[in-house]
Amino acid sequence: MITMLARILAVCAILQIAIAQNSDPLDDVLTNNAAYFTTNFGQPVFSENRSLTVGPRGPVLLEDYEIQEKLFSLNRERIPERVVHARGTAAKGYFEVTDDITNLTYASIFSSIGKQTPVIVRFSIVSVSTGGPEWIRDPRGFAVKFYAGSPQGGPTQGCIWDLVGNNLPVFFIRDGAQFADLIHAAKPSPVNSLSPGWRFADFLSWHPESMNVVSYLFDDVGIPADYRHINGSSVHTYSLISGSGKVTFVKFHWLPTLGEKSLLDQDIPSLVSKFPNGDFATTQRAFCGVIGEFGWVAQIWPEDQFPMKRVGKLTLNQNIANYFNEAEQLAFSPSHILPGIGFTDDKLLQWRLVSYDDTQRYRIGPNFRFVEVNRPRCPVHSSAQNGPLNIANQTGEINYFPSQFSNQEPVAQFPYDNSTVGPGLRVRTIINKTDDFAQAGDRYRSFDSARKARFVTRIGGMLSDPMNAGGITSRWMSYLQQMDSSLPNQVQNAINTAKAAMGSSAIAGGG
Numbered sequence: 001m002i003t004m005l006a007r008i009l010a011v012c013a014i015l016q017i018a019i020a021q022n023s024d025p026l027d028d029v030l031t032n033n034a035a036y037f038t039t040n041f042g043q044p045v046f047s048e049n050r051s052l053t054v055g056p057r058g059p060v061l062l063e064d065y066e067i068q069e070k071l072f073s074l075n076r077e078r079i080p081e082r083v084v085h086a087r088g089t090a091a092k093g094y095f096e097v098t099d100d101i102t103n104l105t106y107a108s109i110f111s112s113i114g115k116q117t118p119v120i121v122r123f124s125i126v127s128v129s130t131g132g133p134e135w136i137r138d139p140r141g142f143a144v145k146f147y148a149g150s151p152q153g154g155p156t157q158g159c160i161w162d163l164v165g166n167n168l169p170v171f172f173i174r175d176g177a178q179f180a181d182l183i184h185a186a187k188p189s190p191v192n193s194l195s196p197g198w199r200f201a202d203f204l205s206w207h208p209e210s211m212n213v214v215s216y217l218f219d220d221v222g223i224p225a226d227y228r229h230i231n232g233s234s235v236h237t238y239s240l241i242s243g244s245g246k247v248t249f250v251k252f253h254w255l256p257t258l259g260e261k262s263l264l265d266q267d268i269p270s271l272v273s274k275f276p277n278g279d280f281a282t283t284q285r286a287f288c289g290v291i292g293e294f295g296w297v298a299q300i301w302p303e304d305q306f307p308m309k310r311v312g313k314l315t316l317n318q319n320i321a322n323y324f325n326e327a328e329q330l331a332f333s334p335s336h337i338l339p340g341i342g343f344t345d346d347k348l349l350q351w352r353l354v355s356y357d358d359t360q361r362y363r364i365g366p367n368f369r370f371v372e373v374n375r376p377r378c379p380v381h382s383s384a385q386n387g388p389l390n391i392a393n394q395t396g397e398i399n400y401f402p403s404q405f406s407n408q409e410p411v412a413q414f415p416y417d418n419s420t421v422g423p424g425l426r427v428r429t430i431i432n433k434t435d436d437f438a439q440a441g442d443r444y445r446s447f448d449s450a451r452k453a454r455f456v457t458r459i460g461g462m463l464s465d466p467m468n469a470g471g472i473t474s475r476w477m478s479y480l481q482q483m484d485s486s487l488p489n490q491v492q493n494a495i496n497t498a499k500a501a502m503g504s505s506a507i508a509g510g511g
């Protein structure tokens with residue numbers, strides 16, 4: 001009895017200290033300096049690591065709630081990883097307007113020079129899983145969430161803008177109908193979970209429009225040195241809408257002030273030993289935003305015709321404090337946009353507009369907006385309600401529209417892109433752009449001879465897998481020929497060299 005009393009007193013004393021230390025008693029966090037453990041519901045835990053058993057050997061009693069809760073919580077620690085871009089990390093900072101574009105858009109974040117908007121940026125790698133390596137040849141995601149809203153709100157202010165781009169300015173396909181196939185081909189085999197290059201080579205060999213992104217991916221920039229030195233691009237064309245309704249097509253780019261840097265294939269082994277967890281710590285980085293004038297998703301906008309215009313500067317100066325909350329549950333969607341910015345009739349972008357919110361509802365849950373990092377920083381007056389983990393304290397009676405008891409109205413229409421998009425027949429067809437190779441060829445010819453040789457060696461290495469023999473290789477050769485007539489011969493030589501090297505290593509291994 002005395003022992004029990006002593007225990008209760010001790011717990012009370014500790015509790016007082018804990019409350020005094022903790023400014024918010026509802027902070028549900030493992031602080032590492034709390035005086036004692038509790039269950040998930042705040043009951044003091046008497047043993048964190050000893051089961052409650054019948055006698056010292058067991059069996060374990062079902063009433064051991066503390067350990068039960070601990071084990072069952074562990075079982076629920078994971079949410080589904082992102083189906084693409086699963087591995088990545090995030091950093092916070094702000095975007096600052098440096099140049100006036102108010103003649104092009106009334107979007108609130110561009111309203112005045114010097115205006116700062118808080119951001120979180122997630123950098124990622126497309127095809128590997130959460131635990132995968134970050135030093136493979138793959139595009140990198142560059143997704144920026146602008147917290148543009150303010151507590152006062154306002155109909156034309158908007159709230160969250162997710163500019164979800166990549167480091168490479170062009171993409172593999174032009175129609176979202178092909179996205180699932182692209183990703184299946186890039187991801188590991190369903191049979192054995194290995195990632196042989198022929199699967200991707202096979203898919204791309206049916207997509208001549210992918211040769212432009214190939215001219216980046218197989219170039220040195222295909223493996224960025226780190227997240228401080230990568231470019232970013234919206235890839236898609238968006239529209240800016242001025243206060244008078246004038247529409248300007250734009251493509252957004254982020255240029256690192258530290259310059260772009262890549263890893264060459266021979267750098268990888270030393271990097272693996274230096275960063276065993278692929279941990280590219282993030283501090284103090286700045287980028288410039290620039291705007292061009294018109295373009296298509298598989299092609300860049302030639303700068304001589306569409307000069308870039310500087311818009312602002314993105315500074316990332318704060319690491320995240322909790323990976324799960326601020327990177328894993330961070331949720332982007334290209335459909336989250338501000339008044340004054342619009343979409344275009346790009347068949348890839350249009351599918352993205354519906355796909356991301358859909359995946360967030362599955363991956364995080366229908367109320368993913370309540371996770372702090374996703375929370376709009378402006379008043380939300382939607383009639384959406386309930387659902388799992390809804391924490392909104394919705395007290396209004398009128399959750400329907402119209403009603404005699406509510407003054408709430410949709411906002412008066414502000415300028416939007418009202419340009420004509422039709423009429424047209426209902427068709428399922430490819431975009432009729434025949435020039436799939438000119439930009440890819442120009443890019444290849446812009447390399448110095450050592451860079452050209454590395455490009456050729458990498459493609460030759462990929463095509464040297466016997467699975468590519470026949471149709472896959474001949475389709476690639478025909479595309480390479482159209483990029484630059486010198487390429488097929490050079491790539492054939494690279495294939496032969498790679499095959500010979502594989503043969504001799506097999507003999508060496510066999511011996």
Ligand code: HEM
Binds near residue numbers: 082141179233359363
């Ligand atoms: C129709 C084509 C596309 C579809 C359907 C699609 C779909 C998706 C999905 C479902 C995710 C996972 C999101 C999540 O679970 O949080 C994702 C992530 C991502 N996608 Fe796409 N995607 C497409 C094309 C593109 C393109 C063209 C780009 C580049 C402009 C891109 C950039 C990204 C980035 C950066 C992420 C990671 C976002 C993050 O850091 O959380 N995607 N995409």
